[in-house]
Structures are given as C-alpha cells and as structure tokens.
Amino acid sequence: MFIRIPKFRQACVAVLLFVSTAGVVAAPDEMPVFQLTAKDGRFIPETVEVPAGKKFKLVVNNEGPGPEEFESHELNREKVIPAGKKADILLGPLKPGTYSFFGEFHPKTAKGQIVAK
C-alpha cells in the first residue's frame, strides 16, 4: 500500500488548518427580507429595490415547474432552488447601483435586477 498515514495526516491537517483559521461568523437574524418568486421560467418581480449599505436577505420561492438556479455574476451568487422550495440568499451591504441576476436554467426569460438605493 502506498499510504503512509503520518504524511496523509499532515496533508489533511495543513488543509484543515487554513480552512479553519478563517473562523466562522454567525449571520445576524435582524435583517430586512425581500421576496422573489420564480415561476414558469420567470422572476416576479423583475426589479427588487433594496436599501444600500445594509445586509439583507432575498427569499427566492420557486413555484416551478422544475428547478431554477438563481445566479448573479455581479453579486457573486449562485444557488439552485428545487421546484416547490424556498432559498435564502444573503446579500449586501451593496453600494447604490443596479445588480442584475438571472435564472441559469431559463437564461432567456428569467432575468431581473436588484436596485440598491
């Protein structure tokens, strides 16, 4: 067998160490919540207005049919939402501006934007 346990352990410890040094930060519960519905390959509403400079939660409710993936290059987010499920997406604090998002599984029709004011 080629495994030499000490070395394997060392390699694992090295990886674990730098993953864990970053620490875990709990998300505060008190943050504004905005709702977004994915349905028939579209997002409703297509524009979500949010306060700038503040953390907030976007709850995406996928009413189907089929799964959807909420994705935004500008916000650096991607999350698959199975049909009939809700997904929380934590965002912000954002600078004032417009941030586009789309549904990766329906890229032609599922488009929207978050406007931070």
Next chain:
Amino acid sequence: MFATGIIVWREVLEAAMVVGLVLAAARGLPRRGLWVGSGVAAGLVGAVIVAAFAGAIASAAQGMGQEIFNASVLFAAVAMLGWHNVWMARHGAGLAREINSVGRDVAAGRRPHYLLASIVGIAVLREGSETVLFLYGIAIAQQDEASAMWAGALLGLLFGAGMGFLLYIGLMRLAARHLFRVTGWLIALLAAGMAAQGAGFLVQADFLPAWGQPVWDTSGLLSQQSLIGHVLQILIGYMDRPSGMQVLFYVLTLSTILILGRLYGSLQRRPAASKTLARAELGKMKLADQVGTK
C-alpha cells in the same frame, strides 16, 4: 437549443477538463482507463443522487446546506489534488524514468490510483448534479422545443467532452518528464481555483466575510462567461469579479501546495555525487523518448 447547449457545455467542460488532466497525470499507471472510468461512473451515480436530494440538501443547515455541501466537495477535491502533487513531488522523477523503461510497474503500481479516481468522481459529481437538475427541468417543462433542447444538450456534452479530450491529447504529446511538471502545475492551479470557488460558497453562506466584493472587476476585459474566460477559470482559477476572501484562499492554497511539494520533493533529492548518474539517466530517457515516438 443554443442556450441549452451552452449551459450543458459549461457544466460538462469543467468535469471533462479535470478528467483529461487526471488521465494525463496518470500516465504510466496500469489500467488508468479503468480507474478513471470508474471515477467517472461513480461521479455520475453520485450526481443523480445529489440531484434527487437537492431539496433536502438545500434546506439543511438553516437553508445554507447547498453552500456547505458545495464548499465541502470543493475542499475535498483540493485536499486530494494537493496530496497527489505532494506524492508526485516525491515519486514523479522516478515515475518519468520508469515510463521510459520496460519495468514500469515498480513505482507506477504504487501510485495513488484511487486518489485519481476520487478526484475525477468528485468533479463529475459536482458538475453533473447541476446538469442532471437542468435536464430534469427540461424534461418536465414539456415545451414545444423540447427535442431541440435535448439536441442542444447533447451538442454541449459532446463539445465539453471534446475539449477535455483535446487537453488530454495535448498533454500526452509532452515527454514524460515534462508531462509531470506541467500536470503538477496545472493541478496546483486547478486546486487553487477550486479553493477560491469553495471560499465563494462560504462567503455566500455568510460563514466568512467577503473582504471586498469584488476586489477587482475585469469582466469588461475578459469575462468569465466567454469561452477563453471560462476555460481559464477552470484551468487556472481565473476570476473576473472575485471577493477578497477568494483571492486569499487562492493564494494560500497555491502556496501551500507548492511549499509542501518543495518540502517533500527535497527530502527525496539525492546527494550531489549522483548528479552525473542522473544526467546519464536523463540521456537514456531522451533516447527512449525518441525511440518511443518513432
């Protein structure tokens, strides 16, 4: 049809390039096709299972299960890629020598074959589960253009797999001793890119601060959505709008793998007296290479 093809292509490409890279890095390993093939098969089965339990995964950990799952899978791949590189730092030179000689299965037989199979399996599992979900969506949507979408998906699959194959062919044209150096670098960069991606999911779940979102924006210059941008994203971890945390993970992973490789590689280095011997062997290798290509 085109949109479908591009989505499938993007997902397949990442897995295909990992398979191509691993297959090339496994050069000299007896029955590597079988090992890598079983990795792909296990990954496909895993992808279907993950897709089937997507709902349960998503609602776990206060709705952050998907982020945690993705990050764990990515970090597992990073650990295995890093381990593979450390192993190769120790044995790579010997391996290259053996590939060019007849008695190749001495060190080659001890190669971490199930490690390679696992890396492939993980890559297929991760990219495959999203593809399965997407195709499932097409299947139940029952649109008029469903057959066109399936055709697009098939095209995407073929193109993605084809590009992975091209990477493999390109790498296999290298002489054995160059091959392992090149795949070593590619694997280190691939791991760094995956670590950055994993960090992205932890930031998304709010387990880690973003530390700048984004640190830079080069999407105008080279978009991650473009063909070249996407290929670079997979191979070297190019990011057009990374968070500070992602850049940190990238740098930490790359330097950790390189330092560990250096450390373990130098343990293996022989005394200076054998340098002439090594040179003589190098000459033999060149000869064997030439003979091999003829």
